[in-house]
Amino acid sequence: MPKFMSRNDLLLFAGFSLVVLAMPIWLAPFGAGYPDLLQRFMIFGIFAVGFNILFGLTGYLSFGHAAFFGVGSYAAVWSFKLLTLDAIPAMIFAVVISGLFALVIGFLCLRRSGIYFSILTLAFAQMSYNLAYSVLTPITNGETGLQLTLNDPRVLDAAVGQGFVGQPVPNLLGQQLSGYAGFYFCASFLILGFFIAQRIAGSPFGMMLKAIKSNQTRMQFTGFNTRPYALSAFVISGMYAGLAGALLAVTDPLAGAERMQWTASGEVVLMTILGGVGTLVGPVIGAWIIKYFENILSALNDNILARFWSFLPEGVADVLVKVTSKFVGDGWHLTLGLAFVIVVIFLPGGIMEGVRRVAALFRRSGSSGAKTAPQTQPAE
Amino acid sequence: MANPNVVLHVADVHKRFGGLHALSDIDLQIEEGKTHAIIGPNGAGKSTLLNVIIGKLAPSSGQVVFDGNVLTGKKPYQINQLGIARVFQTPEIFADLSVLHNVMIPALAKRDGMFTLNMMRSLESETGIRAEAEHMLEDVGMLNRRGMLAGSLSRGDKRRMELAMCLIQHPRLLLLDEPTAGMSRHDTNTTIELLKKIKARGMTKVIIEHDMHVVFSLADKISVLAQGRIIADGTPDQVRGNPKVQEAYLGGAH
Numbered sequence: 001m002p003k004f005m006s007r008n009d010l011l012l013f014a015g016f017s018l019v020v021l022a023m024p025i026w027l028a029p030f031g032a033g034y035p036d037l038l039q040r041f042m043i044f045g046i047f048a049v050g051f052n053i054l055f056g057l058t059g060y061l062s063f064g065h066a067a068f069f070g071v072g073s074y075a076a077v078w079s080f081k082l083l084t085l086d087a088i089p090a091m092i093f094a095v096v097i098s099g100l101f102a103l104v105i106g107f108l109c110l111r112r113s114g115i116y117f118s119i120l121t122l123a124f125a126q127m128s129y130n131l132a133y134s135v136l137t138p139i140t141n142g143e144t145g146l147q148l149t150l151n152d153p154r155v156l157d158a159a160v161g162q163g164f165v166g167q168p169v170p171n172l173l174g175q176q177l178s179g180y181a182g183f184y185f186c187a188s189f190l191i192l193g194f195f196i197a198q199r200i201a202g203s204p205f206g207m208m209l210k211a212i213k214s215n216q217t218r219m220q221f222t223g224f225n226t227r228p229y230a231l232s233a234f235v236i237s238g239m240y241a242g243l244a245g246a247l248l249a250v251t252d253p254l255a256g257a258e259r260m261q262w263t264a265s266g267e268v269v270l271m272t273i274l275g276g277v278g279t280l281v282g283p284v285i286g287a288w289i290i291k292y293f294e295n296i297l298s299a300l301n302d303n304i305l306a307r308f309w310s311f312l313p314e315g316v317a318d319v320l321v322k323v324t325s326k327f328v329g330d331g332w333h334l335t336l337g338l339a340f341v342i343v344v345i346f347l348p349g350g351i352m353e354g355v356r357r358v359a360a361l362f363r364r365s366g367s368s369g370a371k372t373a374p375q376t377q378p379a380e
Numbered sequence: 381m382a383n384p385n386v387v388l389h390v391a392d393v394h395k396r397f398g399g400l401h402a403l404s405d406i407d408l409q410i411e412e413g414k415t416h417a418i419i420g421p422n423g424a425g426k427s428t429l430l431n432v433i434i435g436k437l438a439p440s441s442g443q444v445v446f447d448g449n450v451l452t453g454k455k456p457y458q459i460n461q462l463g464i465a466r467v468f469q470t471p472e473i474f475a476d477l478s479v480l481h482n483v484m485i486p487a488l489a490k491r492d493g494m495f496t497l498n499m500m501r502s503l504e505s506e507t508g509i510r511a512e513a514e515h516m517l518e519d520v521g522m523l524n525r526r527g528m529l530a531g532s533l534s535r536g537d538k539r540r541m542e543l544a545m546c547l548i549q550h551p552r553l554l555l556l557d558e559p560t561a562g563m564s565r566h567d568t569n570t571t572i573e574l575l576k577k578i579k580a581r582g583m584t585k586v587i588i589e590h591d592m593h594v595v596f597s598l599a600d601k602i603s604v605l606a607q608g609r610i611i612a613d614g615t616p617d618q619v620r621g622n623p624k625v626q627e628a629y630l631g632g633a634h
Contacts, residue, residue, distance in 0.1 A: 005502065006502075006504055199499065199500055199502070200499045202502055202503055202504070203498060203499045203500060203501050203502060203503060204488055204492075204496075204498050204501060204503055204506060205496070205497060205498050205499035205501075206499065206503075207477070207481055207484070207485065207488075207503060208485070208488075210474075210476065210477060211474050211477060211481075211485050213476070214474040214475055214476040214477055215472055215473065215474050215475065217472050218472040218473060218474060218545075219485075220455070220456040220457050220460075221434070221456050221457075221460055221465075221466050221468075221472065222457075222460060222485060222486045222489045222545070222549075223457050223460035223461045223486070223489035223490070223493075223494055223549070224457055224489050224494055224495065225455070225457050225494040225495050226457075228495045229495065232497060232499075
């Protein structure tokens with residue numbers, strides 16, 4: 001028995017890495033194999049993995065995680081402006097700042113649990129959003145958003161005598177991070193983030209988080225101070241959010257306040273629930289599906305729909321174009337909402353529960369060869 | 381404290397809820413290694429007393445002293461770390477975790493204290509704790525159920541597992557709140573057997589109980605509570621013969 005990681009964990013990790021790294025290949029037929037979208041898959045995957053540590057493992061539903069995402073973005077852009085255009089210092093700076101921010105907000109919000117905790121996080125996030133939008137304009141540049149300019153000091157770059165011609169862009173040791181380079185940069189962080197989440201879930205600490213979700217009273221009477229455990233989970237997930245925000249700033253060095261709005265906080269909740277709360281892979285899949293829908297469905301318009309339905313008689317096709325057009329373009333949220341409702345009603349454990357059910361079905365028919373297998377298999 | 385063997389001293393505790401005197405003048409001395417039962421009719425204040433001991437309720441006056449430490453005002457986890465474990469009336473367990481993990485968690489609390497940030501260590505490498513938990517489960521006769529989800533156990537098994545969760549911490553004092561409430565005769569008997577087995581190990585226990593059969597087969601000492609006061613104190617035989625007890629509690633029997 002290997003001490004470091006069990007065989008199953010190792011397989012899961014290897015499989016996950018492979019799927020992520022090969023995304024440009026296997027997503028091409030679905031029209032999603034272009035770097036911009038792939039980068040977003042990675043970034044929101046990281047956001048969801050981190051969110052799941054708090055929501056899925058510990059059972060605290062935060063409705064304000066976009067605040068940490070936004071703080072990460074601002075911190076990264078400031079690092080680009082003040083220090084250097086290199087991505088690594090920006091990432092470190094962003095993770096540290098968002099971690100500190102999460103420490104303060106988590107400390108205050110974790111005095112309550114359940115719905116009150118959620119409301120508190122929502123209040124703090126909206127406060128941060130409004131501050132970023134108006135009062136803190138010197139730091140956030142208000143509604144225009146914080147961007148890089150030619151006149152930024154960039155003391156580290158200046159010290160080594162690097163000058164730039166044209167629009168400054170973030171890089172990694174001189175290598176530009178646009179296109180597929182940017183994707184692989186983000187992918188390496190998603191894989192690293194997944195690995196850390198996997199280690200946390202399989203550690204005694206992770207078991208304590210699950211125990212807090214299961215029964216807080218017993219936890220306290222067992223001799224655990226649950227507050228620092230929940231706070232650690234909160235800070236860790238805040239740091240993941242900050243990392244994701246920083247990566248978004250690396251691929252597109254512009255930080256705006258709308259990143260911190262409650263809709264962005266709600267989106268990560270949807271991703272986690274859609275994919276499967278408390279599972280390792282589920283939140284990532286949820287993030288991918290939502291980002292895919294957002295990009296593909298919102299790009300469809302009446303012309304494309306008309307071509308799609310053109311095999312039908314004209315009158316019928318017209319009606320169908322009218323109806324389906326409500327679900328695409330600006331109306332893609334309607335499709336997302338419907339998909340969400342269907343998943344929550346029929347698969348409360350998210351897409352991962354569907355995967356498990358199908359796998360169990362295959363295993364059953366595979367082992368007995370027929371439908372005679374008894375229904376009373378122990379639940380996993 | 382006069383008696384050096386006293387491990388838990390409930391000193392002159394009063395508890396009022398508004399105008400209701402839930403507990404008055406409670407003075408209890410629990411001796412090391414003894415099984416002390418607290419009995420009384422419904423509404424006598426038994427659960428209130430237990431909640432005061434464990435720190436869930438603050439007494440209106442008086443204090444609870446455990447081994448030289450004042451428990452009043454301490455948090456439940458601090459009280460547990462002093463060596464007090466509690467079995468609840470309805471088992472408080474981690475329903476979403478496996479039986480084995482349910483028992484490993486208290487063992488980790490005992491070893492690592494109230495908070496450790498051991499997130500990069502693997503659970504698989506905790507072979508010592510795992511062996512300890514499996515041994516404990518064998519002791520309560522549940523080793524074959526270690527992989528099951530705790531929430532899917534029968535009521536009797538949940539209780540046994542909760543006992544195992546307390547015992548693995550080797551507490552100095554074990555508090556049991558109606559350990560056989562709502563159980564079938566069979567489950568009650570297996571629980572009594574189990575508690576007798578623990579008794580042989582010399583652990584101090586306080587049992588709150590309804591069921592006279594359970595009390596008289598386990599207790600070394602009995603305190604009878606009625607309307608928030610202790611009306612009798614003594615060995616099972618003394619209590620059985622006490623006319624005040626007959627009147628207040630066993631009254632229905634004659």
